[in-house]
Amino acid sequence: xxQLVESGGGLVQPGRSLxxxxxxxxxxxxxYYMAWVxxxxxxxxxxxxxxxxxxxxxxxxxxxxxxxxxxRDNAKSSLYLQMNSLKSEDTATYYCARRRVYPGITxxxxxxxxxxxxxxxxxxx
Amino acid sequence: xxxxxQSPASLSASLGETISIECxxxxxxxxxxxxxxxxxxKSPQLLIYAANRLxxxxxxxxxxxxxxxxxxxxxxxxxxxxxxDYFCLQGSKFPNTFGAGTKLELK
Numbered sequence: 001x002x003q004l005v006e007s008g009g010g011l012v013q014p015g016r017s018l019x020x021x022x023x024x025x026x027x028x029x030x031x032y033y034m035a036w037v038x039x040x041x042x043x044x045x046x047x048x049x050x051x052x053x054x055x056x057x058x059x060x061x062x063x064x065x066x067x068x069x070x071x072r073d074n075a076k077s078s079l080y081l082q083m084n085s086l087k088s089e090d091t092a093t094y095y096c097a098r099r100r101v102y103p104g105i106t107x108x109x110x111x112x113x114x115x116x117x118x119x120x121x122x123x124x125x
Numbered sequence: 126x127x128x129x130x131q132s133p134a135s136l137s138a139s140l141g142e143t144i145s146i147e148c149x150x151x152x153x154x155x156x157x158x159x160x161x162x163x164x165x166x167k168s169p170q171l172l173i174y175a176a177n178r179l180x181x182x183x184x185x186x187x188x189x190x191x192x193x194x195x196x197x198x199x200x201x202x203x204x205x206x207x208x209x210d211y212f213c214l215q216g217s218k219f220p221n222t223f224g225a226g227t228k229l230e231l232k
Contacts, residue, residue, distance in 0.1 A: 035221075044212065044224070044225050044226045045161075045169065045214075045226075046223065047222065047223070050219070059219045059220075060220075061126075061220040062220075095169075102174060102175055102178070104175065106155075107156075107157070109156070109157055109174055109175040109178075109216065110157060110216035110217075110221075111159040111171065111174040111214070111216055112171070112214070113171050113174070113180070115168040115170075116168060117167075117168055
């Protein structure tokens with residue numbers, strides 16, 4: 001069974017840093033791209049970061065680029081999100097997700113097919 | 126960035142009723158569209174990927190359709206356990222973008 005378990009959430013002051021971790025099990029972690037997705041209270045979902053299988057390629061939206069860093073340790077089957085210069089608008093539940101590729105005839109289909117239970121991050125003074 | 130416009134924002138359906146939720150992309154996403162269900166306090170669960178492929182274990186009353194910029198999720202026969210929030214996600218390009226969500230309630 002695929003399991004993703006986030007940890008490291010909590011209350012942090014604006015401008016400070018926090019690092020989230022995600023422990024993966026039930027699948028070959030090193031074979032999959034991984035991602036972080038967040039959800040502000042009572043709001044929709046926002047993609048935060050994606051990392052390639054080796055960790056050599058990373059992708060971010062403009063809202064977190066330069067402040068957040070996604071990384072992974074394949075030997076430990078673990079995913080991380082280093083969050084610096086935190087703002088109140090970063091307050092959210094952060095989900096770790098596995099990115100799966102489904103081959104198509106003319107294109108591949110990319111989807112986040114498994115999600116963790118989420119880690120709550122509150123940025124407030 | 127690709128914008129995903131999802132409608133309606135909320136929906137109330139009777140037991141056994143068939144409902145549809147729509148997502149419109151601001152450009153062609155080549156069927157790189159997934160649908161998720163999220164129940165209160167839980168993480169999202171994948172229902173449909175590649176616009177119309179049913180994820181393993183998902184009841185067959187859920188179906189997806191569409192191409193290009195227009196996509197829809199249909200529930201054929203509303204059940205009590207179908208209450209929750211539904212989101213679409215485009216995986217065609219970075220930044221991946223979600224629809225704003227549809228809250229589905231049982232009437």
